[in-house]
Ligand code: 5GP
């Protein structure tokens with residue numbers, strides 16, 4: 001499968017990894033939108049949030065359980081934003097579910 005994030009998970013494409021375990025990998029975004037900006041993905045290929053089911057949703061809880069640890073390790077102390085873009089209108093450009101974690105500055109709401 002020609003998926004850039006599967007290739008990152010398999011180390012076929014280099015990335016700046018900030019966390020890894022048997023189920024997930026987190027790495028710095030290539031085009032950071034904040035002083036701290038990393039992506040957390042399941043190693044399993046799930047296309048988008050629209051493809052999360054009762055059968056595969058444990059990984060989402062797992063992802064949310066590692067985010068606070070990584071954020072702390074990267075020195076984010078005053079909150080952060082978690083973003084999931086889903087599908088075309090959601091602004092998703094890579095079709096492998098991922099959660100952006102942005103910190104180190106404050107963010108406006110609602111987002112564009
Ligand atoms: P999306 O727009 O799908 O929510 O986010 C995709 C993100 O992946 C973008 O923020 C983009 O900068 C990042 N990205 C795309 N290709 C690569 C890559 O090869 N390496 C890394 N580290 N990030 C990437």
Ligand code: ZN
Pocket residue numbers: 003004005006007044045046095096
């Ligand atoms: Zn993939």
